[in-house]
Amino acid sequence: MQIRDLPYADPGSPDARSGPRFLLWLGRNQLDGQLKALAWGLLHFCGVAGLPLGVGRAVQAVVDRSGSGLALSGAVIVLCGVAITVGDTMLHRAAVTNWITAAARVQQLLARKAAELGSALTRRVAAGEVVAVSTGDVEKIGWFVEAVSRFAAAALTVVLVCVGLLLYEPELGVIVAIGVPVLALAVLPLLPRATRRADIQREKAGRATELASDTVAGLRVLRGIGGEELFLGRYRDASQEVRRAAVRSARMWALISAIQVLLPGLLLIAVVRYGAGLVQDGRIGVGELVTAFSAVTLLMYPLRHFEEIAMAYSFSRPSAKRAARVLALRRTTEPSGVEYGSPSGDLYDPATGVLAPTGRFTAVVCGDPDAAGVLAERLGGHAAGGTDGTPSVLLGGVPLDELVLDASRTAVLVQDKDPVLLSGTLRELLDVPASGQVAAEDALAAAQCADVLDALAQASVEDDGDPMETRITERGRSLSGGQRQRLALARSLVTDPEVLVLDEPTSAVDSHTEARIAEGIRTLRTGRTTVVFASSPLLLDRADQVVFVHDGKVAAVGTHRELLHGVVYRAVVTRETEEEQLGGTQAADELAELEEMEESA
Template identity: 40%
Template sequence: MLDATGVPGPWGTRPLPRSALPPVGDPDLRGPLRFVWWLIAEQPWRVLRGTFYSTLWMVGLVFPPYVLARAIDDGLRAENPGALLLWAGAAAAVAVATAAVSILRHRTMSLIRTDAAHRTMRAITRHSTVLGSSLSRRVSSGELSTVQASDVLRIANVLTMTGPGVGAVIAYAGVSVLLFTISPPLAAIVVLGVPVLAVVIGPLMGRLHGRQSVYREHQGQTTALAADIVSGLRVLCGIGGKAHFARRYEERSGELLKQGYRVSETTSWFHAVSACLPVVFLGAVTWVAARLTVTGQITVGEAVAVYAYVAILILPVFFLIEGANSMIEGLVSVRRALDLLTLRPADTGSGRDRPGPEEGSELIEPDSGVRVPPGLTTALVSADSHHTADVVDRLGRYTASDTSWGGIPLRDLALDEVRHRILVSDNDAHLFAGSLREVLDPHGTSEDTEIHSALHIAGADDVVTSMPDGLGSAVEPQGRNLSGGQRQRVRLARALLADPEILLLVEPTSAVDAHTESTIAERLHEARAGRTTVVTGASPLLLDRADRVVLLVAGKVAAIGTHGELLAERPDYRALVFRGDPGEESPHE
């Protein structure tokens, strides 16, 4: 039985079977053109069909002028009704056949573009999962959204050149041959005229490519800033930073507007020249054909055919120009996609994949001197919160370090085992869209009673009661329909529900009031009794419930003790905890 994705298919409500999804393959990342060739090579027979139908369609457009010339010369001028009806019937048959081929061409090319877009999107998604947590540190959410929303479609449009583009070249060659049979001078004008058009338009294409690259870079930066503002709007309003960020966005969007004007200027010239030159070209060829007809060098029917040939020739020339424009935009987008696809995951492991230590082993981070004894709650506190966050990243193997666990270097363990046994939860952890139950229990392995228990420990009972359908209520991406405090408590509840062997919490109560924080600290200590837990933060309510507190100064261990002991012995600790002094204190002598 087929394994279904749960995504409705084009045949109705039946799910799309996984076996219907083509394998992504390994993209060629050595350059934009190689990446485009990889998209072509992954669907060779479909591309060949698209090329065949497009060529047949273009060639079909060339036949009507020939049929028209024969109808005029053999029917009208010869006053032969039978020949006129014959060629009129042939014209109708060609029109029907061309229409049918056009439908097949359009359908095939749509499938080619869809496959390319889908394959590129899946390659980006797959690589994003490989990059893991390092992705957000190296690529902004706005930039990633821009690549997925618009660049993927531009990349797919490049493959239009494989169908109408190839067909246009073949049709151009065919018309040139037919014109040689009528008049070599006319054929020479056509053969030499199109390269002249390319020479005139070429510099505009180069300038357009450069300006579009700059514009796309500014667009990604502006989109990233807009996404950051929207995601943090409540916080910005709370700290009075909305006006400042609004000014930054106004400046950034103003610069984007200037770049847009530059692109529009070049684009307008490009379209004007590409639209006018073929018409001028057609007029010149028609004038020459008329002169040849007057002098008797070609017949009236041949003159009409020449006009029709050249008029039809504008279509393949148009396809080539539009294809070149799509190629310019597409290659810019390919470079942006390659910038993402060529990112390498953070090198935090040695590749040895040794088995992990027994449960209850000590975690030691030598860079800072932090030791995490098993079965206790350890609090990390520092005047600079980045120092404690960096320690947590090293303890959780999100950055390379010499951290050991039970005497075994953490980098030597299989990453799957590290992620399964050591869980890092911070305030940037993503909240996916779905029901509240799915957000808290993505794997669907917990009972509702367990979920409610985790919510209770995290002080998030009100999140369930305030939503219309309880655990079945919809949560928007990143919890946008929740307050900042609710999002933080939902993240904490999700981490508690996972029940890892070692739980590392980065400032889990920074967005809640003092009463709620006290409740959470008490419940967290009870729930994690006998389990290894690390929390970071400078709140006395949280520190008082920790079994041991580690004070970091300049990223190094300066003192270890209980909250009460450090209050009595360390003036810098007292200043940090009770006054929240942001400055670094010197180590206690």
């Protein structure tokens, strides 16, 4: 896989049982790239390891006054230089390719998972964790995948050099063969502690980042209550905790680096000391000592990759664990694979008894606002049953759980009570997958966005002041709550799905605007199924039917005016107190008695 071939047509099905298994799965899926990097790494490191042989033979040729030996040694050095240059260049190219392609694969997997779970994702995993995985964690995972091949090449080179020295000069080779594994393994006892400190640092950094994000998101509210200094102090304390954790982690890694400098130095001293004695005794030549000394010196270069792979794994392991936790999430049930086409008809929830007839404007009233949000998600197939025995919502008799994701999303669209506006122009905001039957102008008019368009036109930097080309900031923070809500409603209306489910779409607007929005939705959605969760009498009065859900079951169905005769329903939509409910009940009883007396007379 080359960078120019990205994105992957299919990133695959990851092994998300644990972080290490996920890393292993990534490595197996990039085996070609890993083998290329390994081959180029071996060429590079063998070139480095071959230099001592050329230098040692050159020194020995000078001692022996051999011109041909000196020329041959020069040729070996030149050949090693070419191998080092070509190998290093291509190794870097292959390693970076592995890094980027691994990161791209993880990002595609995360994007696919987010699209699969939809709004249910952030209810099961914190949004900050999803962002952390798709940004910083992806880089750390790519670093480890890229470092594996270079480490393998370095390890093989170290083994080859040790074996070569044993064959070339057994007496010195024994010292090197014993000392090098000690160098490679000396830092292993320190790695668990270094890893724990690094994990603590990342955990504290994650909390500080989450606190900063929450503060920025709620800055307008904080300014209103004068809480900026309070939250600034909390972030300052969190930042200092991160700094202290980072210092503790850096000290441990500095100790590991110091050990990897100290021990090789001691090995070099031992080789020179013992080798000098062998030269004095005439048991080896000066060139052989130079070869052994140079080989041990240059071995420090591949040995540095042992430290790097340890750091890469310690940093990537928790990142891979978080990625695996997100990728392991599943829909409550999987599609059956049966081709249902484009389902249409009545929307029915067997669990609560809610029925939204096709082509009609249905309002749903729930006494519990949280229950309303859960039911809205159920009707959209995002919180469907299956594993807990709860039956699936039916659309035209077809279970939404058994539909493939694209068909389910096309058939039913759910707008929750806190919709998100992405940054971009208004035209880009309304450029969404749609039926093409509803124009953006009609949707904006139905959502009563005239004042929003005027505000965007005034904020436009263009001379013509086209509101459609005015940029909207991230999450629409430059707009008021009511303006954001109406633009989100217009976006949903433009989509024009078979079934549109709206959860409190007018909670942030005034009563006059709410009445006009209700009439606009009713008119624009004529012939389409619309379900609105609301408790506003202005909106309920314009619905074809109202479904009252109490204690998780349908308690009554009728028009708004008909249901007002019910005490519990009237208490929910009018927000009566217990005393008012009692007075209303007594008045209703007296009125009933009077009517009976008149009928008897």
